[in-house]
Amino acid sequence: xxxxxxxxxxxxxxxxxxxxxxxxxxxxxxxxxxxxxxxxxxxxxxxxxxxxxxxxxxxxxxxxxxxxxxxxxxxxxxxxxxxxxxxxxxxxxxxxxxxxxxxxxxxxxxxxxxxxxxxxxxxxxxxxxxxxxxxxxxxxxxxxxxxxxxxxxxxxxxxxxxxxxxxxxxxxxxxxxxxxxx
Amino acid sequence: xxxxxxxxxxxxxxxxxxxxxxxxxxxxxxxxxxxxxxxxxxxxxxxxxxxxxxxxxxxxxxxxxxxxxxxxxxxxxxxxxxxxxxxxxxxxxxxxxxxxxxxxxxxxxxxxxxxxxxxxxxxxxxxxxxxxxxxxxxxxxxxxxxxxxxxxxxxxxxxxxxxxxxxxxxxxxxxxxxxxxxxxxxxxxxxxxxxxxxxxxxxxxxxxxxxxxxxxxxxxxxxxxxxxxxxxxxxxxxxxxxxxxxxxxxxxxxxxxxxxxxxxxxxxxxxxxxxxxxxxxxx
Numbered sequence: 197x198x199x200x201x202x203x204x205x206x207x208x209x210x211x212x213x214x215x216x217x218x219x220x221x222x223x224x225x226x227x228x229x230x231x232x233x234x235x236x237x238x239x240x241x242x243x244x245x246x247x248x249x250x251x252x253x254x255x256x257x258x259x260x261x262x263x264x265x266x267x268x269x270x271x272x273x274x275x276x277x278x279x280x281x282x283x284x285x286x287x288x289x290x291x292x293x294x295x296x297x298x299x300x301x302x303x304x305x306x307x308x309x310x311x312x313x314x315x316x317x318x319x320x321x322x323x324x325x326x327x328x329x330x331x332x333x334x335x336x337x338x339x340x341x342x343x344x345x346x347x348x349x350x351x352x353x354x355x356x357x358x359x360x361x362x363x364x365x366x367x368x369x370x371x372x373x374x375x376x377x378x
Numbered sequence: 379x380x381x382x383x384x385x386x387x388x389x390x391x392x393x394x395x396x397x398x399x400x401x402x403x404x405x406x407x408x409x410x411x412x413x414x415x416x417x418x419x420x421x422x423x424x425x426x427x428x429x430x431x432x433x434x435x436x437x438x439x440x441x442x443x444x445x446x447x448x449x450x451x452x453x454x455x456x457x458x459x460x461x462x463x464x465x466x467x468x469x470x471x472x473x474x475x476x477x478x479x480x481x482x483x484x485x486x487x488x489x490x491x492x493x494x495x496x497x498x499x500x501x502x503x504x505x506x507x508x509x510x511x512x513x514x515x516x517x518x519x520x521x522x523x524x525x526x527x528x529x530x531x532x533x534x535x536x537x538x539x540x541x542x543x544x545x546x547x548x549x550x551x552x553x554x555x556x557x558x559x560x561x562x563x564x565x566x567x568x569x570x571x572x573x574x575x576x577x578x579x580x581x582x583x584x585x586x587x588x589x590x591x592x593x594x595x596x597x598x599x600x601x602x603x604x605x606x607x608x609x610x611x612x613x614x615x616x617x618x619x620x621x622x623x624x625x626x627x628x629x630x631x632x633x634x635x636x637x638x639x640x641x642x643x644x645x646x647x648x649x650x651x652x653x654x655x656x657x658x659x660x661x
Contacts, residue, residue, distance in 0.1 A: 216421070219505035219516070220428040225439040226647055228446070229581075233508045249387050256394045260401075264417035265425070266507055266514065267543045267550050271402030278394050311509075318511045318557075321406065323578055325557040331579025334510045 197246040203360040207242065207250070210356060211258045214238040219265060230334050232341035234349060235262065236310040237303040239277050241346070241353045243284030244299055245361065251281025276313045280306050296347075303346025308339035415545050422504075422548040426518050429504040440648070494616045496530075496655035499523050503649045504548070510579050513539075513553040515649060520547045524656045528614050532653050536620035536643035537561065537603060541654060549654070553646050554621075555581045562604040562613050563621050565595050571604055574621055574640060581647055584622060584640040599624045601640050616658065 197203070214235060222232045235258055243251020259273030284306055293299070312335065354361070405411060501519035519525055521544045529541045531551045539559060542552040552559055555576040563574045563586060572589035586601060601624060605617025620643050627638040 216424065216428050217432075218508055220425055221432045221436060223506040223508045224503075225436050225443070227439065227443050229647070231506070231508060235508065249390060252391055252394055256398065259398075261417070262508075264414045265421055265505065266516070267414050267418060267545075268507070268514075269402060269406040269408075270411075270414070271398045271400070271405065274401065275395065275398035278391075278398065282391060314509055315511060323511075323557045324560070325576050325578050326585070328577040328580035328583075331510055334579055338510075 197250060197357065197360045197362065199246075199250075199360065203357060206356055207246075207254055208257070210238070210242070210353060211254055212261060215258060215261050215265065218262070227341070228337060230337040230341070232345055233307065233311070233338050234342070234345055235259075235273075235277065236280050236307040237342045237346040237349050238353070239281040240284040240303045240306045241299060241350045243281040243286075244288045244293070244302065244350070245354055245357055246285065247289060248282050248285030251283075251285035252278045253281075255279070255281030272314065272317050276310050276317065279313065280310045283309075299350040300343050300346040303349070304339045304343035307342035307346075308335060311335045311338055418545045418548060422518070422545065425504045425516065425548075426502075429502070429518075494655075494658065496616060496658045497524070498532075498653040499525060499656050500651060500653055501525075501549070502651055511557070513555040513557075513559075513576070513581070513646070514542060515551050515553065517549050517551055517652060517654070518547065519654065520545045520549050522546050523654075525549050525654050526656065529658065530615045530619070530655045532619060532655065533644045533649060533651070535645065536622065537615065538644045538646065538649065538652055540614055551652070554584060554642055554644070555646055561615060561621065562606055563601050564604045565589075565624060566600045566602055568593060568595060568599065570595055572637070574601065582641060583625065584642055585637050586624070586640050587635075587637045589636050589638065594629070595624055595627045595638050597624050597627055599627075614658075616655070 218233065218235050222234050225231060239251060239255040239258060242254045246254070255277035256274045259275070259277040260270065262273045263270045284302055287302060315331075315335075499519055501517035501523075503515045504518050505516040507514045517531075525541060525544050527541050527544055531538045531540055537554065539551050539553040539556070542550040544550075554561070554574070555578075557576060557578045559576055561574045562571065564571045565586070570589050570593045572586045575585050575587050577583050577585055586595075589595065601621045603613070603615040603617055603619040603621060605613045605615055605619075622640040622642040625639050625641045
């Protein structure tokens with residue numbers, strides 16, 4: 197990805213819009229009693245398109261903005277999401293993305309990892325109440341939602357950052373030249 | 379050139395990780411800081427606008443969710459209806475209980491609040507924490523509306539939680555299901571006292587802990603706030619606010635763990651309008 201001032205501004209706008217959408221919409225709707233979490237999927241998409249550094253920095257920024265708006269301890273979301281973005285970027289740098297299912301599957305896997313990571317950090321800081329086994333259902337459903345939401349998020353982010361992408365996965369169909377006199 | 383690039387990337391990554399730990403160390407358990415207050419104040423109007431703009435879309439998703447739920451509940455409700463009809467014939471006792479519950483639910487006019495110094499302020503929920511570990515919501519009223527930290531928050535159904543932090547025009551509400559929440563409560567009419575705590579990850583159930591195992595509690599009893607006052611200290615919640623209903627109270631669990639399960643009256647996952655009880659005593 198070629199990072200210019202305009203592209204950085206677009207990435208910042210995507211991140212802020214994602215956090216606001218998460219807090220005002222996705223966190224407040226429930227399907228099967230679980231709210232979707234699009235932020236890990238958004239960070240994964242940015243990592244897949246921009247590489248490990250873009251993924252890590254945008255993950256850190258999204259986590260920081262989220263914690264600021266929720267007035268929670270700064271750093272937990274940043275740490276989890278920077279790891280998520282870095283891993284997604286690392287995948288893009290190490291492997292070729294052949295299938296269109298890869299972004300959605302990565303969103304699913306890394307969302308589960310991010311939620312587990314968040315849980316581990318919370319447990320390290322101490323949980324004053326007993327844990328319910330329903331938490332496993334919540335984590336799994338969140339990652340399933342990330343699979344279905346990851347693909348549209350990936351398409352939207354790719355379309356927004358298209359001018360900065362070095363290579364397009366899908367080549368544009370070229371018009372055949374007209375042969376005069378044929 | 380490549381090595382230099384790799385070294386620079388590693389340095390940025392290390393900086394971000396160290397930055398996260400530094401932020402965590404500085405801010406964990408410290409409440410809100412100036413930066414968070416600033417960001418929250420700037421984006422509070424934006425959140426409020428986006429909350430209202432996205433309400434139709436939320437309602438649509440809720441409709442789908444409720445339709446799925448309703449299909450599953452149909453069969454169960456039919457069998458419950460048969461039981462309820464039988465009970466209704468000989469239901470003088472149930473009617474009396476119903477009247478008591480209705481009295482408890484009329485919170486503003488009820489004795490719990492009428493004789494207390496609390497002044498209710500209505501707020502609208504604008505955001506909700508996305509993780510299953512923190513159960514908190516943001517509301518669009520803050521210190522400018524007279525809201526203070528630790529003020530009790532209720533909905534029309536019962537206790538919702540308490541104010542965790544306050545900004546100028548917004549506040550964070552720590553819900554009953556947050557792992558840091560604990561409220562002294564008593565079971566009516568038995569009078570058994572205990573502490574209501576959440577079970578993390580399970581928003582349907584609360585636990586009434588530390589109860590007297592010699593007194594029996596059974597399902598269906600009402601749990602209200604205890605509202606104790608002793609030696610200059612007082613509970614944050616006024617007494618008699620409805621919290622929930624005892625759902626599971628096996629004798630084994632009561633004797634071994636001294637706890638029973640409680641289902642909160644307030645629908646904590648679909649909060650829209652809440653009341654903050656401002657101006658109460660904070661002993």
